Amino acid sequence: MKRLALAALAAALALPMSAEAHRQWLLPSMTVLSGDDPWVTVDAAVSNDLFVFEHVPMRLDGLTIVGPDGAKVEPQNAFTGKYRSVFDVHLTKPGTYRIANAGVGVNANWKQGGETKRWRGPASELSKAIPADATEVKINESVRRVETFVTAGAPTSEALKPTGVGLELEPITHPTDLYAGEAARFRLVMDGKPAAGVEVTLAPGGVRYRDDRGEMKLQTDAAGEFSVTWPTAGFWWLEASVRGGQSSIPNAQRSAMYVATVEVLKN
Amino acid sequence: MRLAVSAALLSGLATTPALAADLNVSLTIPTLKVAEYHRPYVAVWIEKPDQTAVKTLAVWYDTKLAKREGETWLKDMRQWWRRAGREMKMPVDGVTGATRAPGKHQISFKGGANPLGNLPPGQYNLVVEAAREVGGREMLKAPFQWPPAKAATASANGSSELSAIVVSTKP
Numbered sequence: 001m002k003r004l005a006l007a008a009l010a011a012a013l014a015l016p017m018s019a020e021a022h023r024q025w026l027l028p029s030m031t032v033l034s035g036d037d038p039w040v041t042v043d044a045a046v047s048n049d050l051f052v053f054e055h056v057p058m059r060l061d062g063l064t065i066v067g068p069d070g071a072k073v074e075p076q077n078a079f080t081g082k083y084r085s086v087f088d089v090h091l092t093k094p095g096t097y098r099i100a101n102a103g104v105g106v107n108a109n110w111k112q113g114g115e116t117k118r119w120r121g122p123a124s125e126l127s128k129a130i131p132a133d134a135t136e137v138k139i140n141e142s143v144r145r146v147e148t149f150v151t152a153g154a155p156t157s158e159a160l161k162p163t164g165v166g167l168e169l170e171p172i173t174h175p176t177d178l179y180a181g182e183a184a185r186f187r188l189v190m191d192g193k194p195a196a197g198v199e200v201t202l203a204p205g206g207v208r209y210r211d212d213r214g215e216m217k218l219q220t221d222a223a224g225e226f227s228v229t230w231p232t233a234g235f236w237w238l239e240a241s242v243r244g245g246q247s248s249i250p251n252a253q254r255s256a257m258y259v260a261t262v263e264v265l266k267n
Numbered sequence: 268m269r270l271a272v273s274a275a276l277l278s279g280l281a282t283t284p285a286l287a288a289d290l291n292v293s294l295t296i297p298t299l300k301v302a303e304y305h306r307p308y309v310a311v312w313i314e315k316p317d318q319t320a321v322k323t324l325a326v327w328y329d330t331k332l333a334k335r336e337g338e339t340w341l342k343d344m345r346q347w348w349r350r351a352g353r354e355m356k357m358p359v360d361g362v363t364g365a366t367r368a369p370g371k372h373q374i375s376f377k378g379g380a381n382p383l384g385n386l387p388p389g390q391y392n393l394v395v396e397a398a399r400e401v402g403g404r405e406m407l408k409a410p411f412q413w414p415p416a417k418a419a420t421a422s423a424n425g426s427s428e429l430s431a432i433v434v435s436t437k438p
Contacts, residue, residue, distance in 0.1 A: 035341065036334060036335040036339075037336075038339070151353075154353045154354050155353075266345070
């Protein structure tokens with residue numbers, strides 16, 4: 001009985017938050033670097049095909065780069081074009097960098113005088129947006145994190161610590177130490193706690209040159225963990241989304257989405 | 268139980284230096300007829316059968332570029348970089364050096380002396396990885412036993428960036 005309830009909860013958590021097919025991603029020029037003065041350049045876009053610039057650029061408003069020592073690193077040469085945004089990261093310290101575009105948005109809809117109204121914006125403006133005579137008010141707070149990882153020299157883990165907000169990946173296998181034919185293990189955490197029973201989608205890039213999309217669907221276990229043996233080298237897109245967690249907005253639903261781009265190398 | 272005992276014995280032996288046995292490596296860099304030729308980056312190291320790197324014996328890369336820019340491509344020897352290189356600080360005395368021309372190169376190491384040092388007794392692979400700018404990448408392995416009970420030779424043949432490697436050991 002208890003187990004059933006847990007399974008139901010897990011299933012509820014695992015519901016995708018929207019049917020939107022477009023995929024968000026950050027794509028670094030490389031993830032494993034050597035040398036005295038390494039840089040990476042990163043593309044940021046939203047598209048159907050991975051990793052093709054064919055829809056809209058990703059806005060860089062929520063860009064946060066954490067360096068190997070846990071300190072913030074400023075992006076350089078940021079630019080937003082028709083199909084993609086671009087920025088550079090100077091890796092001045094050896095170790096692993098976490099490059100993330102993250103944020104919280106609020107969607108609301110309500111009825112006013114028989115008409116349905118929709119609103120989208122930051123939580124701080126929500127109370128002003130909803131009129132006093134609104135009925136059937138529905139509010140959803142969505143937490144989003146799109147990220148990637150790069151390492152200069154030996155991999156380190158300081159930058160990989162979850163922030164504790166929204167859905168995040170807590171690597172067990174280091175995310176810049178992935179090889180085709182080898183197994184990697186990760187944990188998903190929601191607000192810092194293991195996210196069990198969540199569906200994880202893994203999709204390789206380069207789909208334009210193949211007939212089969214080559215995607216994999218996995219499920220996190222009771223500890224929020226999943227394991228994948230990478231079938232091919234290349235950049236892979238990892239996505240998961242859940243409903244749940246406590247919103248700071250009264251009577252609001254909450255959902256969280258997580259995306260990571262990781263590079264799988266050939267052994 | 269018996270296994271555990273012999274493992275303990277082996278690790279006990281590991282602390283006694285192998286007497287000055289020899290490890291000789293011959294590696295042949297092929298002559299390639301290509302429009303743009305750059306000498307390959309080459310790494311030579313010793314690994315355990317589980318691929319754990321034990322010692323890096325040689326790294327040949329472009330040491331002459333300004334601002335140590337030649338280190339940028341060390342990661343293209345991606346197996347060595349993963350297993351050993353990324354934990355090392357370049358350059359390493361007696362290990363790193365300039366790239367070499369096509370042809371046969373002999374490098375010799377002595378037990379007890381750097382960079383081989385006191386290699387614990389066991390079964391190993393000698394690994395050579397070559398990566399060339401605007402070219403390919405190839406990795407070859409040849410097994411050897413240390414310390415050698417008698418003179419022994421093992422070799423491996425390549426097909427693109429390395430012609431062959433030969434590893435000979437003698438007590």
